[in-house]
Amino acid sequence: MGPLEIDASYEGYESELRDAVHEVARDVVRPAGREIDRMRPDEVRELDHDKGVYADAMDAMHEVVPRSAFLPEEFGGDGMSGREFHTVMEELGWGSSGIAMGFAVDIMPPLFATLSFDDELRESYVEPFLSGELDHQGCWGVTEPAHGSETLQAESLLKEGNEDIAPPQVTARKEGDGYVINGAKAPWVSAGPLATHCALHVDVDASEGSHGGLAVVPLDAEGAERGTAIDKMGQRDCPQGDVSFNEVRIPDRNMVLGPDALHPDTGYVSFDQILCVTSCGVAAVSTGLARAAFEEALAYAREREQGGTPIAEHQTVKKKLYDMFEKVETARAYSRRVCEHVWDRTLESFEFDASHRHAVAGQVYCKRTAFEVAHDAVQIHGGNGITRDYPIEKMFRDARVKLIEDGTLDVLALESAEGIIDEYSI
Template sequence: MEFRLTEEQRALIAPVRRLAQTAFRERARRWMDGTFPWENLRDLARLGVLGMSVPEEYGGLGLPVFETALILEEIAKVCYPTAMAVLGEAGVQTRVIARYAPESIRARILPAVCAGECILAICMTEPHAGTDVASYRTNAVRRGDRWVVNGTKTLISRAAEAGMFVVFTRIEGRPGREGIGCVLIERGTPGLEVTGTFHTMGGENLHEVQFRDCAVPEENLVIREDGFRRLLSAFNTQRCLNPAISLGLAEGAFDEALRYVRERTVFGHPIADFQGVRWKLADMFKDIEAARGLLYRACATANPFPDPFLAATAKVFCNEMAIRVTSEAVQLHGGFGFTDEYPVSRLYRGARYGSLGGGASETLRDLIGKRLVGPDGPGPDGILGLGCF
């Protein structure tokens, strides 16, 4: 087993790290009021990394999940809203288009994603149904050569900026999970309206999106059969990229805390001289490294999507680790940590999102538990997943 990044991986993330630690760090407070970080995305487009999930034939990098997670981790160390904006270009919505959309749509949309000219929004959550996909009410019906969509989605990231909406919807009113499919709806389609705005504690805005008799071409129905299984397969990628942001937030907060306790003095000594402070740092460090091991291991299983059991395990641990570590970073800053003058307050607020989006921790714990007690649980050697190192 090799636990070091390759030279190619280091060369990939080095310019992203330099950009994040300079320009993104300086601008980070600018996006806390919900302003979309267009400037940062243009910088990333010039580096070429906005197309990290786009196949090479459409101008992208076609990166594996692991390398994609590494890039998100670097961005999240300094700016949560930018990391979430990039997740929209690297996450499940891009992979759905690249894998399932017809060539005419791929050829038009994916190069625009690489250039930072087309933001994608994935529309899943409804006012009465988040994790409960089987209860979706949004519905697409066939009328002539068009698909007509009606329904409401809520808490949608990037909806105010999106050029394309990847909408998971019921098809022809078919009930249950088996009735779920996916349709692409472009901004400007009559009947599509971005309505309510929810400003989040992490800084980004979420929105409500309504579809009233939105008619789209037949080719825009990209998943008709077996949509729920395909959704879950693709979403396992999201369960590695979401915790990559959590890992980055924790690392950024740890770096800030370490810098602060070395420089801040009390009673004539740096705070770092006190055993209680060093113990906090030690606990933060071990949590980060344990999370890194779980996440990188889950990412390494992707072919093309990660192992669902390991992805769920990594997500729960990374999400909750980030809340603990960023909270301790605020504590180590004392009263200053509670102000907006120091980055740790922003990182702490961003960390709270991870366990809510992409599968709540409670849902994923149940998934993990069912696997453990089910027929695919630990084998005769008592170890589950050893072959996935």
């Protein structure tokens, strides 16, 4: 049985989309996730974005959700709505949160290239990406070895004038009609070891004061390198590794957001707004993961008998199942609403004034929900919950790493609290 749906307007195309994505999530994404999860580290390092089990899963997902779905119509995409985005990411997260994240970061470099409003970059990069001509896996390089949580707190830290912060580790200097990039990101870049293009946060001309910029960098450029996949506990089906740059040259147009890339009509797309968009994806995927864990627990509790009755009939198990259901439904309702709001304020109106505190709260709430629900689902499985024979064991590990991905719960909450304390009107 699929999820209970109480939203009456959720019908027609949206429910067809959900069914189509669910089928791929069930038949391709979940088995592929399980297969990669069980690979040895050296086998994970051999994964390719272009062939093999990871690539097959990406292709199957793109059959039902083409790459063009994510980009606004104004830029040649299909202009998927925030609600449709939520539906897609929830279903893929239900299949496997790791593979869903690989799918989500794929879109980051072309999305930023689009938001640069540069015609040439659109023709040379975005259009071949949309048409499928370009062999592509995107990634998003933000975190640096010396700058983890700090990246999310940059504004408050700068406001406080904190001078003890380590210097930026990925820099771009202006040279002629382009930039030269140097440095390395932390080994946490999702899909980094497989990526062809990176949406890269860089410090532009640090000598003139710290300026955040965002560059689209092809990873086959001379001097660019992808690190090997790290061996890790969860979301093993989304290989993570560093990306590094040694005198990598990019043309001006590839510095898509930076001091010189402010669009006159839209203004600067600040890190806040980028985090609003990524929070939508993480919230929706986490909701899907929470739902998957709940469904595993429910199915198990209906079957497994103790004391002559299915364990679902025992009061404490019954209460746990209710609590899980309530959490999943709350996460779905809130993350769906946040996706609608953020899409409206960013990729639909191009106003870039989405509510950061709501988007971050969505991400924090849904990640916490995924972890709590997966935790209770393991408990309901008893001893079977810790074996690799049952899907819940992987889901629990995946849910655990989500508490750090895209910012730890504490740091995201602290950042959001600043906005709430300063701006909430009573």
